[in-house]
Amino acid sequence: MHPPYDRKERSIVNILIIEDDQQIRSFLSYILEKEGYHPEMAATGKEGLQLLKEKEFQLILLDLGLPDLDGMQVIEKVRAASNLPILVISARDQDHEKADALDLGADDYLTKPFSTTELLxxxxxxxxxxxxENKTQAALVKSVQGLTIDLDSHRVFVNEKEIHLTPLEFSLLACLFEQIGKVYTTQAILQKVYGTQYGSDTRALRTLMASLRRKIEPQPAKPRYILTEIGVGYRLNDHA
Incomplete structure (x- = not known):
């Protein structure tokens, strides 16, 4: 028996089964429970979508031949709201239907009949x-006491309010977020933000820092987030 998800993380893994055939629903539920997963069942697309609004799931097992909505519609509706993994389980075995499901956002496609081993x-x-993917996304979004930077979308928020930064201001803040709570030397910041050609000229950095502080600090004259370490550099305060 294989461990559900990750043996190290004893977290509950909820799996939503959207399947109109009662025998197949019961079979899938039995297999999942045996493996330590927590299945929930829906007989229609609408019922499945409603469950998604009410509970948190880690995976959807989706049949395409539903009595109300076509499974393709369910994929579209789920993808409009989340990146929740969708494993299609269907008797439709035409290549174009598999391709359509995957193009709409399904993560995988398993044709009935299938073996328990392959399903798991x-x-x-x-x-x-x-x-x-969640770990990667989490690594790209960093926060310190209400100050948040999204390295992927190049967006910055202070207490959930978006702050518009110039590319250089964003690079400076991103640089400091690399070592939260630790001092980043002036020379290291200059090379990171401007390039090696700036040498030891700190005037441009001081001007840039003042501009960044005016945008993110409640009181720029008394910085809360970016602290100056006199004679050394700057530090992103991890206890702001």
Whole structure:
């Protein structure tokens, strides 16, 4: 028996089964429970979408031939709201239908009939990919006491209010976020933000720092987030 998701993280893994065939629903639920997962079942697309609003899931097992909504519609609606992994389980075996489901945002496609071994392997793969993606996204979004930087979208927020920075201001803040709570020397910042050609000329950096502080600090004259370490450099305050 394989561990659900990750043996090190004893977290509950909720899996939503959207399948109109009662026998298949019961079979899938039995297999998942046996492996330590927590299944929830829906017989229609609308019922499944409602459950997604009410509870948190880590994976969807989706049949395409539903009595109300087509499974393709369910994929579109889920993708409009989240990146929740979707594993399609369907009797439709035409290549174009598989391609359509994947193009709409499904993560994988398993054709009925299937083996329990393959099903569980596909589930573990989908969950592992989602876990790795979540870790990557988390690493790109960093926060310190209400100051948040999204390194992927190049956005900055102070207490959830977006602050518009210039590219150089963003680079300076991103530089400081690399070593939260630690001093970044003036020379290191100059090279990181401007390049080696600036040498030891700190005037441009002081001007840039003043501009950044005016935008993110409640009181720029008494910085809360970016502290000056006289004679050394700057530090992003981890106890702001």
């Amino acid at each position: 392997a596909r589930i573990r793969t989908a969950l592992r990919h989602a876990q790795n």
